[in-house]
Amino acid sequence: MPLNAGDTGYGRVPGPGLSGSEVASESAPLLIPVPEPESVQEWQPMSKQQLEVAAGGPGWRKVRCYLVLLFWLAWVAMLATSIAIVVMSPRPVATPLRWWQKSLFYQLQPDLFTEGQAEESGGVNALCEQLPYLRSLGIGALILEGLFDKEASPFNVTATGERYSTLAQIQHLLAESNKAGLKVVLDFCQLDLLGPQDVSGNAEEPSNTVHHVLRFWLEQGVDGFAICDTDAAYSEKTLLEWRGVFKEFSKKEEEEERIVVVKQTQDALFPLNNVTLVDVVMKSILPSSPHLLSAQEVAVAIETRLQTREEDIWPSWKIGGKASHDLKKLLLVLMMTLPGSPAVQYDEDIDQTQNVSLKAGSSHGEMNEPSDTRTDKKKAKRLAVALFTSLSRSRAREEALLYGSFTFLPFNSSTNSSTNSSTSTLPSPPSLAVLAYLRSWGCVHFLILLNVGPEVHALDPAWAPSLPKAGVFVSSTGMDRLGAMTLDTLELQPHEAIVIKLFEAGSYS
Structure with missing residues (x-):
């Protein structure tokens, strides 16, 4: 019997449960042919014609060139505009300052040169040892006062008085001052340099004597002379002759120029037709008085000085009158921040000899003092030196304190309530107590606040709306204010002076 006979062969008989499609799959080929991969066109760079077509044609190239040219023209225009704004915008111009305009004057009183003082502290020799220390405090010039007797004639003016140190000691002091980098000004105030005068006011002695005196001290290294506005030497004729002598010793360098200092003792200085004959006018902040001035009198005197400043001749400020010990530091802050050169009188609080004696505990009667008293004195002297150094260094490095503009900021007071009541809201009593000005x-702005009165005062936010509200403390009479501050939260303590450097919000100029 044939196996594959007929259409119903063995391989075509479907089994139970098998469909016809499954049977048909058995007849499919075992290997399925893999389709051939499509051919990938190889990448080729576009030609110039194809690029121009893709970029929009030849006109697109001109558009790109115009856009690039427009960009550079706009950039150059912005740069030129910025330069023009910087050049044309108003800006302060620093005027070169002479050495006496940058210096801090230190007035040495006659008691330093007396025999009694010499026995205690070594006199001139002790002073010579302190010169580097004084220079480190920021002092730039010394004014030696009381070296000559007022009765001395022009012929023996080069010889010091009997109760003062010898000429050799003064020459030693001048030499040591020059080594320490300190300028020296001799005080001839109220000294009769011109000799006896006739009825017409002309000197009977020849002026060669005065020239001899000037040349003698200029050869010793003196950098200037101080006279009073009431002296006969304060005249155009005499000062012109002095200028002629100065030219012989002054060099081209500004640091070698010789100066004339006039101490103003009257309310108004007698004007000279040639104001260049005088370099410095020394003025007193407080009026002379036999008694201590009250806080009200001090405040009125300060406000009067702040409102009646003269700009013709470079000023030098000294305290002049008598004030209480509580206002001593306040007046120091005032002098160091006013336009001009401060002239500080000899202060035992910053005297190195006094500080050494405190450390040693060997000064007269100090061993018998309680330890708390000695500690308080040491602390007070340290604070006095710290305040003096802080103010002198701030004045030396800050342009605003050297030659910046001055703006008086009035509070509501008995003297200006009628004119400034709308700009002042400080809740102060009728008496004038708080003063302020801006450098x-x-x-860059420096705000100086002075609370002359014995009460605490808080600044009202509406007092000066144009001022920046934020700032940093630079210095204060108590040397206890540091860091950032805001005017809205500031309170002035009694007899306190504060120096603040203001800045706009987000600025640290």
């Missing part, structure tokens, strides 16, 4: 240079 500005460019965008």
